[in-house]
Amino acid sequence: MTFRPGVAIVGCGRVGGKRAAALGDARLVACADVDAGRARSLGAAAWSTDWRQVIARDDVEIVIVSTINNMLTEISIAALDAGKHVLVEKPAALNVAQLDRVIDAQRRSGKFVRVGFNHRYHPAMREAKELVDAGTLGELMFVRGRYGHGGRLGYEREWRADPRLSGGGELIDQGVHLIDLARLFLGDFTGVDGRAATYFWDMPVDDNAFLLLRTAAGRTAFLQVSCTEWKNLFSLEIYGRAGKLHAEGLGGSYGVEKLTHYRMLPEMGPPETRTWEFPGADESWRAEMDEFIHDIRLGRPPAAGLADARAVLGIVEKIYEKSADDVA
Numbered sequence: 001m002t003f004r005p006g007v008a009i010v011g012c013g014r015v016g017g018k019r020a021a022a023l024g025d026a027r028l029v030a031c032a033d034v035d036a037g038r039a040r041s042l043g044a045a046a047w048s049t050d051w052r053q054v055i056a057r058d059d060v061e062i063v064i065v066s067t068i069n070n071m072l073t074e075i076s077i078a079a080l081d082a083g084k085h086v087l088v089e090k091p092a093a094l095n096v097a098q099l100d101r102v103i104d105a106q107r108r109s110g111k112f113v114r115v116g117f118n119h120r121y122h123p124a125m126r127e128a129k130e131l132v133d134a135g136t137l138g139e140l141m142f143v144r145g146r147y148g149h150g151g152r153l154g155y156e157r158e159w160r161a162d163p164r165l166s167g168g169g170e171l172i173d174q175g176v177h178l179i180d181l182a183r184l185f186l187g188d189f190t191g192v193d194g195r196a197a198t199y200f201w202d203m204p205v206d207d208n209a210f211l212l213l214r215t216a217a218g219r220t221a222f223l224q225v226s227c228t229e230w231k232n233l234f235s236l237e238i239y240g241r242a243g244k245l246h247a248e249g250l251g252g253s254y255g256v257e258k259l260t261h262y263r264m265l266p267e268m269g270p271p272e273t274r275t276w277e278f279p280g281a282d283e284s285w286r287a288e289m290d291e292f293i294h295d296i297r298l299g300r301p302p303a304a305g306l307a308d309a310r311a312v313l314g315i316v317e318k319i320y321e322k323s324a325d326d327v328a
Contacts, residue, residue, distance in 0.1 A: 003297045005085075006030075008054040010075050011067035012038040015089055015116075019064050020044075022285035025293055026062060030054040055079045062296070065089060066116075069172070070165045073098040080109040085296055087289070089116040091176045091316070092309040094167035099313055103306050114292045114302035115309040119177045120184060121284035121291075124247040124259040127276060128238060131261065132185060137240025142220040143186055145178045145236040148229025149253075151201060155227070161203035169205030171196045172316050175225040178236070179312045180304070182213060182221035185238055189213040189221070192315050196323040200228045209319060243271060251282050 007026045009016050012033040020028055020042040032051040033039040039047040048054055055063050055078060063079035065072055065088040073093045079086050080102070092115045093099035106113050119125060132140065148170075159165045160173055183189065191214035196206035211223040232253045238245045243263040249255035257278040262271040288304075295302045 003293060005061035005293065005296065006057075006059040007062045007064060008032065008057065008060040008084075009042060009044070009064045009066060010051040010054065010079075011065065011071075011089075012042050013066070016064070016066040017042060018285050019066055019087075019289070022283075022289055024286055024290045026289065029059050030057055051075055052078065055082050055084060060084060062087060062292075068159050068165050069094055069167050073102055076102050076113065077105040080105040080111055080113070083109060083111065085111045085292075086113045087116060087292055088113060090180075090309065091167065091172050091313055092306065093313065096310060096313050096317055099306065099310050103310070106306060112292075112295055112302055113306050114288070114295070115304050115306065116288070117177065117180045117304040117308065118284040118288045119181060119250075120304060121287040122247075122250065122257060123278040123283070124249075124257050124276070125181065125184075125236075126287075127259050128236075128245045128247055129184065131245060132238065132240075136243070136261070136263075137238065137245065138242030139240060140186060140219060141239045141241060142222070143182045143236065143238050145182060145221065145223045146225075146229075147174050147178045147234050148224070148226035149174070149232045150230040151207075151227045156201045156203040161201070161205055163205050166205065168316065168320060169196065169198070169203070169207055169209075170225050170227045171206055171209035171319060172313075173225075174227075175209050175211075175223070176309075176312050176316065178223050178225055179211070179213070179221075179315055180308060181236055182223060183308070183311060186219045186221055187215050187217075188311060189315060190216045192318045194223075194319045194322065196319050206323070209323075211315070211319060213315065251279075 006029040008030040030046040031044040032054040063084045194211035196209040201207045208226045213221040236247045246260045249257040260275040
């Protein structure tokens with residue numbers, strides 16, 4: 001029999017809408033949002049402006065928490081205490097101390113928590129991971145990544161520009177995705193350096209961050225995230241001793257998603273090149289949810305879980321500490 005868990009979505013904005021459209025075998029039974037119109041908009045039979053009501057429902061087995069950052073921790077803990085599995089959007093908390101409370105609640109409840117690092121599930125990333133795991137690049141050396149957008153009129157007045165609501169700027173927003181992907185390929189980082197700064201937007205959070213991360217084995221990730229990238233950009237290059245992989249684009253304004261394999265030849269010189277293109281709709285949200293349902297059915301801890309979120313947030317905090325005098 002197909003496992004079709006009941007889902008409640010708390011936070012029915014743009015991301016909540018993406019989650020509702022990508023539930024796979026799950027059933028949307030209830031929604032909550034502070035805006036009644038948004039709560040109704042996703043089409044659940046039950047809706048409320050009080051998130052506590054929907055997570056208490058007996059027909060809810062999974063709670064998706066897609067609110068702004070300052071509410072992620074409180075709702076996740078309450079859902080776990082109510083005996084629900086949780087999919088919480090990145091960064092899962094404003095800081096490590098908050099996330100540790102979620103970790104404690106998860107241990108108490110015995111339920112599973114998946115953190116929404118959906119970029120792992122883009123087809124270029126999944127293909128890249130298979131190639132790396134198969135040894136196609138040989139021993140890995142370093143990763144170079146860039147991720148950015150150009151903002152929009154009024155960006156400096158949105159909730160992401162208020163550190164009380166967001167926990168930070170571009171680093172804690174798009175930066176956590178890039179850090180997570182670098183960890184996925186290179187492993188844990190023991191050395192953390194870099195800076196977050198505000199160059200353009202009139203806001204008390206960073207609009208650019210530059211990171212230099214090192215593993216215990218000396219593998220390095222050089223990463224930049226930006227909301228002064230006037231043409232939206234995603235680029236992740238993975239370098240090994242036998243070649244490199246370059247993933248770029250995320251669809252839409254970021255350009256067609258593709259992955260290129262540059263295979264080093266014995267005689268060196270120009271590499272052998274092969275490119276895969278993935279022009280379809282973004283299926284990462286559906287793939288992530290499918291895997292979470294599979295995790296629950298098998299009793300298997302999620303691959304992108306609280307430990308990953310904690311490692312990423314730890315790096316974010318270190319960069320913010322180093323940059324305390326640089327952010328406007």
